[in-house]
Amino acid sequence: xxxxxxxxxxxxxxxxxxxxxxxxxxxxxxxxxxxxxxxxxxxxxxxxxxxxxxxxxxxxxxxxxxxxxxxxxxxxxxxxxxxxxxxxxxxxxxxxxxxxxxxxxxxxxxxxxxxxxxxxxxxxxxxxxxxxxxxxxxxxxxxxxxxxxxxxxxxxxxxxxxxxxxxxxxxxxxxxxxxxxxxxxxxxxx
Amino acid sequence: xxxxxxxxxxxxxxxxxxxxxxxxxxxxxxxxxxxxxxxxxxxxxxxxxxxxxxxxxxxxxxxxxxxxxxxxxxxxxxxxxxxxxxxxxxxxxxxxxxxxxxxxxxxxxxxxxxxxxxxxxxxxxxxxxxxxxxxxxxxxxxxxxxxxxxxxxxxxxxxxxxxxxxxxxxxxxxxxxxxxxxxxxxxxxx
DNA sequence: AAAATATGTTACCGGGTGGTTACAAATATA
DNA sequence: TATATTTGTAACCACCCGGTAACATATTTT
Numbered sequence: 375x376x377x378x379x380x381x382x383x384x385x386x387x388x389x390x391x392x393x394x395x396x397x398x399x400x401x402x403x404x405x406x407x408x409x410x411x412x413x414x415x416x417x418x419x420x421x422x423x424x425x426x427x428x429x430x431x432x433x434x435x436x437x438x439x440x441x442x443x444x445x446x447x448x449x450x451x452x453x454x455x456x457x458x459x460x461x462x463x464x465x466x467x468x469x470x471x472x473x474x475x476x477x478x479x480x481x482x483x484x485x486x487x488x489x490x491x492x493x494x495x496x497x498x499x500x501x502x503x504x505x506x507x508x509x510x511x512x513x514x515x516x517x518x519x520x521x522x523x524x525x526x527x528x529x530x531x532x533x534x535x536x537x538x539x540x541x542x543x544x545x546x547x548x549x550x551x552x553x554x555x556x557x558x559x560x561x562x563x564x
Numbered sequence: 565x566x567x568x569x570x571x572x573x574x575x576x577x578x579x580x581x582x583x584x585x586x587x588x589x590x591x592x593x594x595x596x597x598x599x600x601x602x603x604x605x606x607x608x609x610x611x612x613x614x615x616x617x618x619x620x621x622x623x624x625x626x627x628x629x630x631x632x633x634x635x636x637x638x639x640x641x642x643x644x645x646x647x648x649x650x651x652x653x654x655x656x657x658x659x660x661x662x663x664x665x666x667x668x669x670x671x672x673x674x675x676x677x678x679x680x681x682x683x684x685x686x687x688x689x690x691x692x693x694x695x696x697x698x699x700x701x702x703x704x705x706x707x708x709x710x711x712x713x714x715x716x717x718x719x720x721x722x723x724x725x726x727x728x729x730x731x732x733x734x735x736x737x738x739x740x741x742x743x744x745x746x747x748x749x750x751x752x753x754x
Numbered sequence: 755a756a757a758a759t760a761t762g763t764t765a766c767c768g769g770g771t772g773g774t775t776a777c778a779a780a781t782a783t784a
Numbered sequence: 785t786a787t788a789t790t791t792g793t794a795a796c797c798a799c800c801c802g803g804t805a806a807c808a809t810a811t812t813t814t
Contacts, residue, residue, distance in 0.1 A: 376780085377779085377780055377781065377790075377791045377792070378791090379790085379791065382791080382792085400672070403770095403771070403772075404771080404772055404773080405770075405771065405772075406771095413792080413793095414792060414793050414794075415772085415773085416773090416774085416775095416792075416793075416794090417791080417792065417793095419772095419773075419774085420791085420792095424772085424773085425772085478671060478672075480719060480722065480723060481668060481671060481715075481718050481719060481721075481722070482588075482590065482668075482672070482722075483590075483722060484722035484723060492723070496726070496727055500727040500728065511739070511742055511743040511746045511747075512743075513743075514739045514740050514742070514743035515709065515743040515744070515746070515747050517712065517716075517726075517729065517740075518708070518709040518712035518713060518716075518740055518743060518744065519705065519708040519709055519712055520712065521711065521712030521713070521715040521716050521719075521726075522707065522708035522709055522710065522711030522712035522713075522714075522715065523708060523711070523712075524712075524715055525671075525711035525712065525714055525715040526707075526708075526711050528671050529670060529671060529711075531671075532670065532671070532672075532673060532674035533670060533674060533682070536686070536707075536711075537686055539707065549701070549704045550704050550707075550708055552701055552704070553701040553702075553703075553704035553705040553708060554705070554708065556701045556705070556751075557701075557705050557747055557750075557751075560747075560750040560751065561746075561747075561750065565761090565762070565763085565808095565809065565810075566810085567760075567761045567762070567809085567810055567811070568761090569760080569761070572761080572762085593800095593801070593802080594801080594802055594803080595800075595801065595802075603762080603763095604762060604763050604764080605802085605803085606762075606763080606764095606803090606804080606805095607761080607762070607763095609802095609803075609804085610761085610762095614802085614803085615802085755814105756813100756814085757812105757813080757814070758811105758812080758813070758814080759810105759811080759812070759813080760809105760810085760811070760812080761808100761809080761810070761811085762807105762808080762809075762810090763806105763807080763808075763809095764805105764806085764807075764808095765804105765805090765806080765807095766803105766804085766805080766806095767802105767803080767804075767805095768801105768802100768803095769800105769801080769802095770799100770800080770801070770802105771798100771799080771800070771801090772797105772798095772799090772800105773796105773797080773798095773799105774795105774796080774797075775794105775795085775796075775797095776793105776794085776795080776796095777792105777793080777794080777795095778791105778792085778793075778794095779790105779791080779792075779793090780789105780790085780791070780792090781788100781789080781790070781791085782787105782788080782789070782790080783786100783787080783788070783789080784785100784786080784787070784788085
């Protein structure tokens with residue numbers, strides 16, 4: 375029984391991330407994390423201050439939504455940025471299971487513990503929508519479509535199809551991308 | 565202690581609906597239903613065959629998505645139908661808490677018990693998207709936007725705002741409607 | 755009226771949860 | 785080396801879950 379606090383903390387934190395990714399927010403619990411980490415749960419309370427402390431640290435670290443930060447250095451986004459995000463950002467969303475579970479989490483609850491967590495997530499997405507002409511229909515249409523993208527991505531975990539649309543085929547997502555891009559163009563031409 | 569099975573069954577069923585509407589899918593459980601109904605949970609097993617039997621009966625009864633069936637008598641939907649649905653259907657979605665929780669449920673799990681439940685829900689939404697030209701970008705764009713509508717509706721239960729968008733104001737939803745309608749028009753003119 | 759059946763309640767089971775306390779062992783400090 | 789302190793484990797608590805068995809009471813049938 376070696377004693378190495380940093381290593382133990384990492385085991386706990388990694389277990390937390392792993393469970394969140396695999397089982398989703400519902401699977402995140404003191405016992406589950408302790409078991410996954412192969413460590414006594416008492417240590418989670420000692421080192422992180424319980425589950426809520428673990429969440430807070432997670433929020434501050436900001437390990438989520440990494441690759442959506444392509445526009446991080448810009449103040450506002452242009453129409454071209456929108457198209458870039460539509461292509462790359464959505465693809466990344468489909469691959470980043472962790473981000474998906476965070477987004478799913480926001481649809482389930484929003485208590486004091488998780489509020490901080492979501493604050494960071496949202497501030498990052500926010501930049502995308504900071505297009506100059508705020509009141510145009512394009513902005514709202516874009517928001518709706520991104521929301522739909524999120525919705526279908528989360529839905530694809532349990533539902534292989536949405537009505538007649540096969541959510542497992544890459545081709546489907548390509549059509550969504552195309553529709554998104556075309557919509558942006560149509561609004562822009564107008 | 566009067567004995568009235570039909571009345572008891574109704575108490576159980578109503579308790580189930582109430583819990584689903586108020587607490588959401590997370591709150592639905594044998595114990596919670598029994599307590600809410602003010603009845604022994606044993607009776608749920610006897611009369612409904614447990615929670616899964618209760619779900620099945622619920623699905624067959626089809627108490628959800630009532631007012632989205634405006635297009636029920638039509639084979640396929642036209643562009644005008646799309647616009648009508650965009651206006652009325654989405655508004656109804658925001659008001660029908662029960663439907664919202666069903667949709668939220670689909671983002672959480674899809675096991676053998678809930679599969680039948682969702683099957684009915686989806687078959688009803690499906691008609692909306694049965695527009696003639698299936699492969700156009702309009703169809704996918706429309707799907708995305710409806711998905712976004714669902715997403716923001718579910719999100720509004722816990723999050724008052726999405727980034728800078730105030731999900732509590734009626735004005736916001738009006739803008740979403742307008743964006744949806746305009747998108748349909750733009751695709752149609754092309 | 756007596757027996758059978760339907761209805762309803764109570765108590766229990768095994769298992770899981772979050773949280774705390776008591777204790778053992780390794781490491782650091784004196 | 786002897787003493788503190790830190791690190792880690794195990795046992796326990798009260799509470800919830802889904803599920804079942806045992807029992808009591810009302811209603812119907814014979």
